[in-house]
Amino acid sequence: MERMLEDLKKKGLHVSSKEAIESLKQLKLEYSADVSINKIREITGRVYKRKKKTLSDEIKNIRRRG
């Protein structure tokens, strides 16, 4: 794994670092308690039932619209 990451860095790529983890930790502090995956899937299921939209399709649509 370490060698793989070193190879990517040699190609000029920036790979996730301690700073990325710290940034996400800061973001997490701004949110409330942990949320279960089942709760999330209940929300996305509700959107599909009402609007026939999935998060995946919406990502593709937003990209196409630019």
Place this chain on the structure above:
Amino acid sequence: MRLYLDSSAFAKYYGNVEFEKGTIQFNKIIDQVKGGRHTVFSSYWLIPEVASTIDSWARKKFISKHDKKLLHTRLVTDLLDWLQNGYLVLVGIKYESYLRKDFLQLIMDEGLSPGDTLHIYTALLVEPDYFITADTRQIEVVNSLGMVSFNPEKELWK
């Protein structure tokens, strides 16, 4: 194996199995990743892309502000967990790459959006065994560039 994850596939993780195609296949991949069989790579762009989509659902009133907060919370929690456990490596290309002919050709000759292009260009440098995406247009280009794609909506993961 080294897997590259497009945001359209990553979003399957939050899909309801009852309604969203490919969720079972995608969850199978993530179980294997958590079991140490593969490492997932993606662009840093994945996070703003998913966050923006969640926000668009709230603006269109598909979800409440409270639900939006729950989705954002889970997104940040999962990505932090995956990064800390080494399941996920986020990758950023140099800004100068946006001006390179091979980057711009993907937009101007292949008709891809900048978001599609960023993922494909990043993946070309990562050299994954599989590029995992649910986007059929992206798949055409990925395959033409010599990478192997996997669409969780249409294929069975081994």
